[in-house]
Amino acid sequence: MRHLGVTSGVLGAIVVAGILLTSVPARAQAAPPAAHEDAAFDIMNVLAHHGLHDINEESWNAYGQFTYISSWKLPFQAPYTNANGSINSLLPGGEQSFTGTFTLFLGVRLWRGGEAYVVPEVIAERPLSQLRGIGGSIQNFELQKTGSETPQIYRSRTFLRQTINLGGGRRVEKTSDPMQLAAVTGSRRLVFTAGSFTILDMFDRNSVSWDPRQTFLNMAFMTYSSWDFPSDARGYSWGGVAELFWDEWAARIGRITPPQNPNQLPQEFRIWQYYGDQIELQHDHVLLGQPGTVRLLGYRNNVDTGRFDDAIAAVQANPMKNAAACQGFNYGSGNVTAPDLCWVRRPNVKLGIGLNLEQHVTTDIGVFFRGMYSDGQSEVDAYNPADRSLSIGAVAKGSAWHRPFDVTGIGFGASWISDVHARYLAMGGVDGFVGDGHLNQAPEGVGEIFYSVNLFKALWLTADYQHLVNPGFNADRGPVEIFSGRVHAEF
Amino acid sequence: MRSSSLALVAAIVVAGLWSSRAQAQPQPQGFAVERLYPSAPGGGWVVMDALDMRGGLGGVVGMTVGYAHDPLRVPTADGSHLALVARQAFADFGLAVTYDRYRLYLNLASPLVIAGDSGTVGGYQLKAPAVDVGSNPDTVMDARVGFDTRLLGTATGPFRLGAGAQLLIPNGNRSDYVTDGTFRAMLRALFAGDVGSFAYAGQLGVHVRPLDDAPAPGSPQGSELLFGVAGGLRLPLGAEGAASLVIGPEIYGESAFKSLFGSGATGVEALLTTRVEGTRDSGGQVRVKLGTGGGLSPQFGAPEWRFVVGVELFDHSGAQR
Numbered sequence: 001m002r003h004l005g006v007t008s009g010v011l012g013a014i015v016v017a018g019i020l021l022t023s024v025p026a027r028a029q030a031a032p033p034a035a036h037e038d039a040a041f042d043i044m045n046v047l048a049h050h051g052l053h054d055i056n057e058e059s060w061n062a063y064g065q066f067t068y069i070s071s072w073k074l075p076f077q078a079p080y081t082n083a084n085g086s087i088n089s090l091l092p093g094g095e096q097s098f099t100g101t102f103t104l105f106l107g108v109r110l111w112r113g114g115e116a117y118v119v120p121e122v123i124a125e126r127p128l129s130q131l132r133g134i135g136g137s138i139q140n141f142e143l144q145k146t147g148s149e150t151p152q153i154y155r156s157r158t159f160l161r162q163t164i165n166l167g168g169g170r171r172v173e174k175t176s177d178p179m180q181l182a183a184v185t186g187s188r189r190l191v192f193t194a195g196s197f198t199i200l201d202m203f204d205r206n207s208v209s210w211d212p213r214q215t216f217l218n219m220a221f222m223t224y225s226s227w228d229f230p231s232d233a234r235g236y237s238w239g240g241v242a243e244l245f246w247d248e249w250a251a252r253i254g255r256i257t258p259p260q261n262p263n264q265l266p267q268e269f270r271i272w273q274y275y276g277d278q279i280e281l282q283h284d285h286v287l288l289g290q291p292g293t294v295r296l297l298g299y300r301n302n303v304d305t306g307r308f309d310d311a312i313a314a315v316q317a318n319p320m321k322n323a324a325a326c327q328g329f330n331y332g333s334g335n336v337t338a339p340d341l342c343w344v345r346r347p348n349v350k351l352g353i354g355l356n357l358e359q360h361v362t363t364d365i366g367v368f369f370r371g372m373y374s375d376g377q378s379e380v381d382a383y384n385p386a387d388r389s390l391s392i393g394a395v396a397k398g399s400a401w402h403r404p405f406d407v408t409g410i411g412f413g414a415s416w417i418s419d420v421h422a423r424y425l426a427m428g429g430v431d432g433f434v435g436d437g438h439l440n441q442a443p444e445g446v447g448e449i450f451y452s453v454n455l456f457k458a459l460w461l462t463a464d465y466q467h468l469v470n471p472g473f474n475a476d477r478g479p480v481e482i483f484s485g486r487v488h489a490e491f
Numbered sequence: 492m493r494s495s496s497l498a499l500v501a502a503i504v505v506a507g508l509w510s511s512r513a514q515a516q517p518q519p520q521g522f523a524v525e526r527l528y529p530s531a532p533g534g535g536w537v538v539m540d541a542l543d544m545r546g547g548l549g550g551v552v553g554m555t556v557g558y559a560h561d562p563l564r565v566p567t568a569d570g571s572h573l574a575l576v577a578r579q580a581f582a583d584f585g586l587a588v589t590y591d592r593y594r595l596y597l598n599l600a601s602p603l604v605i606a607g608d609s610g611t612v613g614g615y616q617l618k619a620p621a622v623d624v625g626s627n628p629d630t631v632m633d634a635r636v637g638f639d640t641r642l643l644g645t646a647t648g649p650f651r652l653g654a655g656a657q658l659l660i661p662n663g664n665r666s667d668y669v670t671d672g673t674f675r676a677m678l679r680a681l682f683a684g685d686v687g688s689f690a691y692a693g694q695l696g697v698h699v700r701p702l703d704d705a706p707a708p709g710s711p712q713g714s715e716l717l718f719g720v721a722g723g724l725r726l727p728l729g730a731e732g733a734a735s736l737v738i739g740p741e742i743y744g745e746s747a748f749k750s751l752f753g754s755g756a757t758g759v760e761a762l763l764t765t766r767v768e769g770t771r772d773s774g775g776q777v778r779v780k781l782g783t784g785g786g787l788s789p790q791f792g793a794p795e796w797r798f799v800v801g802v803e804l805f806d807h808s809g810a811q812r
Binding site: 047120267 | 601631
């Protein structure tokens, strides 16, 4: 659209564009946009090269991306599936899944320090087994809980941002990026964001691994698997975030809306009564000459959910309060002996704390670690059912083999559930994602390796392999092999 | 004998099906009820287009919020109406890129509330929509992509003639009354001008609309004729006329070709619109616009009353008039 009047220039510039790498671009269902490289092909660079746009002090910008991911799950061994009327097993047969997304990132400066952003997106998808049966290691982070194979346009983000410059010892040049207008500010500043966004736009950033459109596909590597941040079924929330940047330190707090019912699209706007609070402390450092960052995050949800021990007690006290007899919101289990959270939903508090580390080993290689512990007493409200999670991995670009714009990575992730959560599942209970009818409790694990080939400096083709063990935290099932391909373009 | 038996059975089956169909109350699936098609970002008026694109590469971003009361009333047998859509509010986000006399734009509108009363009229079971921000936090109605160009005249001349084309991409659920579920298009001839303190604009065009749900009451009846005209006074504001205020009416409507200007297939409404806009030829400018009015022929999607508020930021980027 923005090629108007400069079409020939755009075509010429396509060939010239550079690329980027580990600190990636693009955003997913609930993943934030990343930076772009100065030499990358995109509309803003093209306009700037033609003298039609000031890319260092922007009054507006517009970016876009397209990503198609296809995954094939091979048949796997499972002694039982959806036992006793449960409904949340990963199906043991071969399956194919896909997502296709097209996103526009539109930003405009309203006044000094004030910015507005609107991000419309189109998505079409087909999950594996209706997005059931995998806990903290869903193979494609682009998948949404409310998607369909028919493309849907939706407004993923609409927010205002105000930056108050507090000065500081050094000058910070904010580059032109999706959802960031280029500007110069101080290393000390206050930033307020209000509107609709994913909390991952501000919290738990990790420049090595947080973009499912460029690096790992599996959700285990995009953020903490056990961080049950409130959001709608697509991964977005309404609310506000305040951030203080103070040289190498940053602190941020935020309050966001939860869904009205767990894992559903409608939002609960009584944010004074139901909410998710997040707080994060961040420190940037240099270790052996290479940059790194440490982040400590805590969250506290006050949301309408069910506790596992309440559900177990309810069915034990009155067998009529079983999963098949649910009357309120429930996930549709037909298990007549299982407990169900539908009987016990009420305002509950959920807590968690996590540590996020990233460290560049060389200019082209970065490593990351994430670990989180959540209390595990109540059901998943918005993200996934893991109660504890760890992930570790490395991402590198291909300079060493003369493919500087290629990207490759390897990672390992594991997630656990609490004992009471396991007891609930073993009795046949289900939550928003898992519940096979039986349970042989074990950590769910995933190993992933990918290689992303850059073509034409604006297009990436990726081959990806994932090995999942104990899907749904159940040692009786799996392992599962998943092969994926990805096409990603930016403009 | 055998063939006559088969014929008898077939006749009974057909009769049975016919009677069951006749007894069932058909339920229309819904359609895009909104009849206010805001002007393209930078278009100046609320609905009409000032066709004043100029200069080098420029841009416009804007947001329009509107509310319509009783936009879809279905006449009942006793002479009253069923307000199938009684309350409708939307927020429309638009952006445009302009260059010289051309404009390319995108509009995305989200419903804030769409609600009404369900009922049965003329044998049709009409189910009112129930949309609000809580239940549909990110819904987008049909997306609009359009292109306008000025063919004759200068950006501020006494007569400007242009043409515009829009593609409406279906999105959302018909039962929410936000979409027809089909692609639609609009092809319009546009005219506008400034004569002294008088500004005017108008349009005549075709709304290519495949959906024809007639005889379901209140429903679209296929492609439509679009028409409209606006006129107002332009008054300078501020030092050296750095801004201006334009106030005047806009009258617009549509009529299905199937029953051109028939009472049940034509909607006409009027808005008294006011806008304040920057008039400098370069640098960022702001336009604020307000419209209030209602249906002159409050049917076929024209509401009993509505108001519209819009804010735009635009930059002609070194324009030369």
